[in-house]
Amino acid sequence: MADKMDMYYFSPTGGTKKVSSIFAAALGRDVVWHNLGSKQTISGKPQGELAVVAAPVFGGRIPSVVREKIKKLDGKGKKAVTIAVYGNRAYEDALLELNDILIESGFTVIASAAFVAQHSIVPEVGAGRPDFEDEKEIRAFAEAVQRSTAAENVHVPGNHPYKPEMNVAVTPISLPSCMACGVCEKVCPTAAIAQEDGKMVTDAEKCILCMACITACPQQARVLPPPLLQKTENMLAAFKTVRNKNEVFF
Template sequence: MKLYKMKLYNIVFSPTGGTQKVAVLLTKALAGEAAAIDLTDSKQDFSAIRLTQEDVALIAVPSYGGRVPAVAVERLTAMHGQGARAVLVCVYGNRAYEDTLVELEDAAQKAGFRVIAAVAAVAEHSIARQFAAGRPDAQDAAQLAAFGEKIQAKLSADDLSEPDLPGNRPYKKAGGAGMVPKATKACNRCGVCAAECPVQAIHKEDPTKVDEKACISCMRCVAVCPQGARRVNPLLLSAAGLMLKKVCSERKDCELFL
């Protein structure tokens, strides 16, 4: 079968890297290479991004409490899809993704994309990292490669039918304030966390100060700190682990919606 000639864009919100890993695996099966658009970049002017109807966008986000991170929705809907086909990717920490895909579908359509496929995949939980540790793994990679071939076949057939996605409208209520990482004594105020924070919740002059209302508990600061000097409250982390143990322990497979 002749492969569909396309320009592929990876539009990804991945504060700790798990969503990016899934996007890369799926991209390899689709086209091998893609232009990257980083939805975590607070300095980017997303309203200046315009695609064409000949393009294909892989739009990947993590599920936060069964919803798309609000800042990802805001930045995605500022873009101009202009009829580009979209493959939606929702990545979650082995608990549940609930209304994430339908919310992402609505945001993509609002931005002018045509949704032709969607994938739900599992990556290591960004907060309670003992859950889905090491994922996406080899089994996930094989599943995502097979999904990529099926999506490529749909593109080659110029099939623009919309997938039937699980989820509810109206969406579930967004969660309240989550766990806010704080600086430990090991912090040397290098400023990496402040520069990398997707919502600029960390004070640039004094990274030990955090705007707790702005923080989205994405754990980006924990992941990028060179000194390993940012942590969440260990008691809260332990409580979260106990709460998640029952619902996160059984392995969940990737899902494809065509």
């Protein structure tokens, strides 16, 4: 394989970027980084012979912002690797969805992986991951990709039709301590946040509950509504003491 690769990633809270960075360093190539969370247009033509697409798992699917952007990539004659980063619960149809889109775009998906990172809403789930043991597995996956001579699409778990997308019933809210500095608006990947009459307002139809605004807020003035946070914590309580595994496919 050539020495250059394109890394397409979406990492609203940092977990996917960390996994991607470990993988890229272990692969030892010249990396062209493409942030799928940026509002800027992503180039449709990868520069290298290998493209890597890394995305977090939202309710067993890939986020809509990732789906719409990678559909525009031109993969003719290119190989690809897919990475789903999940919050210690399950990745369900996310890898299959990623692979289906890239194959439809002309890529040959030679390898895929699902790696665990700390949950974006309930940090006690998958706390501290990817940790040292995860890093070893991510590096081993990268080294195996580097050695790979595969020329056919890899098979991954998942179902057709995909499970329904996560329903975003409510959005993050701003506390009275909000200074309306605009950081949340700047980092929102779907342009769901706007300033109106000196307050930050969120469009529920555009919000994908990625948590980027909460993570980026310098005043810690963006939070989930308490009922939603409590519901999510209750739903994921059983996963706080479970160490789910990473999985790789060639």
